[in-house]
Amino acid sequence: MSMARTLLDTRPLRTSPVYRRLLIGRTVSVLGGFMTMVTVMYQVWHMTGSTVWSGAVGVAQAVPLVGVGLFAGAWVDRGDRRRVYLGATVGQALCSALLAVQGFTGHVPVVAVLALVAAQSACGAVGAPAAGVFIPRLLPKDQVAAGLALNQVAWQAMMLAGPALAGLVLGWLGMGACYLLDALSFGLSFYGAFGLPPLPPEGEPSRPGLGGVLDGLRFLVGHRAVRGALVTDLAVTVLSFPTSLFPLVNAERFGGDPRTLGLFLTAMGVGGTAAAGLSGSLTRLGRPGRVMLCASATWGGALALFGLAGTAWAGLALLAVAGAADAVAVISRSTLVQTRTPDALLGRVTAAEQIVGQAGPDAGNLRAGLLAARSSGTTALVTGGVLCVLAVAAVAAGTPELRASAPEPAEA
Known part of the structure; x- marks a missing residue:
């Protein structure tokens, strides 16, 4: 087996400019998401000093995801998935912007921070099912696995880079800057998906x-x-x-x-x-x-x-x-x-x-x-x-x- 066939299959990047732009936008957004995850944990611990409140961050993320998820999937399968994804991206960016405002001012209760985290998770629960149709609709069937592998490489790389970058920004510029960078990252995600064609359900x-x-x-x-x-x-x-x-x-x-x-x-x-x-x-x-x-x-x-x-x-x-x-x-x-x-x-x-x-x-x-x-x-x-x-x-x-x-x- 040649080395070229062992390495990551990059055909989707060469054959689909739309997929390439979408991948770049979502990669930057994932980086911002990991930065926000670290910053929220840091802020909640700094505000409360409590492991119970720190654990509540996970609850605030998980409950909307599970509660909204299946109903969001049914809604996504009724209309244009591109439009739903763009709307969910705007919602996530708005939540990050509000987190940035409170991060700079520092005068909100911890419950308000968790409420914004929950709202952002709910938006993500709507956007993820919509994004689930992008790769099989944009790529030939024999390139779907390669497109998913490219997504996984990007996600893994951002999982390594995001927390480290968050630590640096927290030390230099503070919590508000971390949240603001995440809000700005959704702009690239929006741009990447804006060029998609309409994607109503087939069937x-x-x-x-x-x-x-x-x-x-x-x-x-x-x-x-x-x-x-x-x-x-x-x-x-x-x-x-x-x-x-x-x-x-x-x-x-x-x-x-x-x-x-x-x-x-x-x-x-x-x-x-x-x-x-x-x-x-x-x-x-x-x-x-x-x-x-x-x-x-x-x-x-x-x-x-x-x-x-x-x-x-x-x-x-x-x-x-x-x-x-x-x-x-x-x-x-x-x-x-x-x-x-x-x-x-x-x-x-x-x-x-x-x-x-x-x-x-x-x-x-x-x-x-x-x-x-x-x-x-x-x-x-x-x-x-x-x-x-x-x-x-x-x-x-x-x-x-x-x-x-x-x-x-x-x-x-």
């Missing part, structure tokens, strides 16, 4: 209200491959998501060195970025279900071994493997979902995928923390990793459609 539009939501859920239950992909993601994250265990494991096994703790997430991010950058051969395979299953099992196995690692360097290497496996699983799962879901249902299915992606890690962190409190961090990691591998094997055995070489046609 019968969604029914209004609860009926449209139920139609989407019926599709998810009835389509075995898409259902299997989301069940795999939910099982993997609930059973083995590790980040809440990192401080405890670092104290138990690596002497509690804060430098080691800081490297845990960095190692996962580096592994994910490297894997997405070398995903060319995988995105050209045309077997997203098989790749997703293998990557998900690798994630679980690497985390179980991390729980047994005897040295910090071995642990960091295993976390890099886990991060790489996670990136490959995300690309493959999104490819499967977007190529096997009818366009008229894609907003609702993307919303469900987003909810699983939010709820799974939160539930996984809670599970890990409760188990570790009754045993140890090592026990929680190893058992979670093993259960993850077993769950993936069960889904693979019970869902032969995920192992199929060629995608089945999308049918409503």
Whole structure:
């Protein structure tokens, strides 16, 4: 296999100027989003000194995402997805601008900060299902996986750069400047999407209200491959998501060195970025279900071994493997979902995928923390990793459609 086919497939950047502009705009916006995430955590802690209020930031982000998500997906599947996305982007930018105003003035209660975070999350819950249709509508089917891989590379890179940049700006210019940069970043995101053609649903539009939501859920239950992909993601994250265990494991096994703790997430991010950058051969395979299953099992196995690692360097290497496996699983799962879901249902299915992606890690962190409190961090990691591998094997055995070489046609 040539090196060129192993490296990231960049055909979408060459063949679609519209996709290229959209990717640039969304990448800058993701960078701003990570800066705001860090700044909100810093501000809430600075205002309250309370871990309870710090934890409430996650609640303020998750509740609107879950509560609005499926209904937003049904709404998206009724109209022009481009227009919905532009409106949601304006809403997110306005929330960041208001955060910037209060960041410069510093005279608002913490509840007001969390309310703005919740409003921005609600706007994001509307915009994400609309954006879920962009790649399959803009790119040929054989380039969808490559487009998703490019998105993943951009996201991973911004996950590494955003928090670091936020720390620098916070130190130099303060909280208001961080929020203001995020608000300005949405301008590029708006510009990138403004050049899209109208994107109404192809096929019968969604029914209004609860009926449209139920139609989407019926599709998810009835389509075995898409259902299997989301069940795999939910099982993997609930059973083995590790980040809440990192401080405890670092104290138990690596002497509690804060430098080691800081490297845990960095190692996962580096592994994910490297894997997405070398995903060319995988995105050209045309077997997203098989790749997703293998990557998900690798994630679980690497985390179980991390729980047994005897040295910090071995642990960091295993976390890099886990991060790489996670990136490959995300690309493959999104490819499967977007190529096997009818366009008229894609907003609702993307919303469900987003909810699983939010709820799974939160539930996984809670599970890990409760188990570790009754045993140890090592026990929680190893058992979670093993259960993850077993769950993936069960889904693979019970869902032969995920192992199929060629995608089945999308049918409503």
